Amino acid sequence: MSRNVTWDRGVSLPEHAIWFDPEVSRALAVVTHAHTDHARRHHETYLTAETLALTATTRKPKQARVVAFGAAQPVGHGELTLLPAGHMLGAAQALFDAGGARLLYTGDLKLRGPRAVELPKAQVLVIESTYGRPHFLFPDHSSVVESIAIWCKRAFAEGATPVLLCHAVGKAQEVMLALAQYGFKFALEHRCLPATSAYQELGETLPDYKELTPGEDYTERVVIAPPAGKTVIRKLHRYRTALVSGWAQDRHFRMLFGADTAFPLSDHCDFLELLDVVEAVAPEQVYTVHGFTEDLARNLRKRGIRASALKGVEQLALAFV
Ligand SMILES: [Zn+2]
Known part of the structure; x- marks a missing residue:
């Protein structure tokens, strides 16, 4: 898989024509969970049964591809697997594997609390950075x-x-x-x-x-x-x-x-947990999305990890047009 990940009003893999939580309606998308900043009405949508049930009627997909956690689906030139994200009932991370090259998109992620989370290894990690500043540290x-x-x-x-x-x-x-x-x-x-x-x-x-x-x-x-x-x-x-x-x-x-x-009871990772996620996934490249994207990317770079804010990349590209 080429490492071609872009921000196109949502995380996108252009070679596979798939978007993850896009902000506008797309032909093919993964919707990780039912929150309105993630769920839009796309033509064809991969999602869990729980997310479909929790999504407001006006945002339900025209064609729902309901997937169980852990079941790989052929999509584009690769395979898509949804994994638990702990954020709320049905919340998923999306793992995309194209011939052994793997991208993990976390969606909104919560490590602490009752819902189990699985963190696979991947070369490219697209991680949420809602609480991507060091002062966000949640108690037990x-x-x-x-x-x-x-x-x-x-x-x-x-x-x-x-x-x-x-x-x-x-x-x-x-x-x-x-x-x-x-x-x-x-x-x-x-x-x-x-x-x-x-x-x-x-x-x-x-x-x-x-x-x-x-x-x-x-x-x-x-x-x-x-x-x-x-x-x-x-x-x-x-x-x-x-x-x-x-x-x-x-x-x-x-x-x-x-x-x-x-x-401070959150349904997201705090700053240190975001660092733990990066360590567990062990990626070669990290992209940050949502919230304090620049802050988290900068903190990861200080730790010697290749990281950039995905929206920032788009803005840079637009600056040259
Ligand atoms: Zn959410």
Whole structure:
């Protein structure tokens, strides 16, 4: 395989006419997971059954090629295999092998937490760099979950409703699963409901929940809602809010959402885990995509690894046109 990887509004292998998580509709694409910054409506799409179920109706592919983890598929002049990425239910990495030359595209990746992740060796690694700056270091997963549980119990004891602010798709459900061991019941803002039903239909056992009704008070249920647009939350009598996100490590971002507190429970790798991924995959060339691409690439180069931001390459190419 030639090492011809480009950024063409998505990671692209031009010789194989395939895109990974492209931002615009393409003939043939891999969609790694159901988040809206990754899922678009392409003509033909390789994805997991879970991702298909969790994808919003308007973004579902015209022709879905549902692939199980680990099953190699002939695509272009090579083979495509989806591997677990740990980011949310059904989230995949894409391994493309053309005659032994291998490229791994991580999509969004989470190493810590309950979902197992497999990191194969590959000559070319295209890695997400959402938290690609060294100050993003997340504490142990179970101790953060415990801190959230203690905070919720304290809110109840003070006669307030604990409100956890997190992404409606994937994150809300993963937080419910993580907190299930503490016996909480939940009230979900309406935007969290479709993915929650999909998780249940896909066989995940979630704790008791009901839809958050505006104006009703919750003295025994933890409320979960997306961070933006808290209209229904403001109708609660007494409440405390906590942002549940890796961005908790960033003071400015935390202030942006006006939460009372924040917990760094992330569905991505922190900075050191990104370095661990690079070490495990042992690539000859790394490309960074999403988030702090330049920062991560620069840090890898300092460690003697060939790395560049894939978007940066495109911008450089355009500068010569
Ligand atoms: Zn994502």
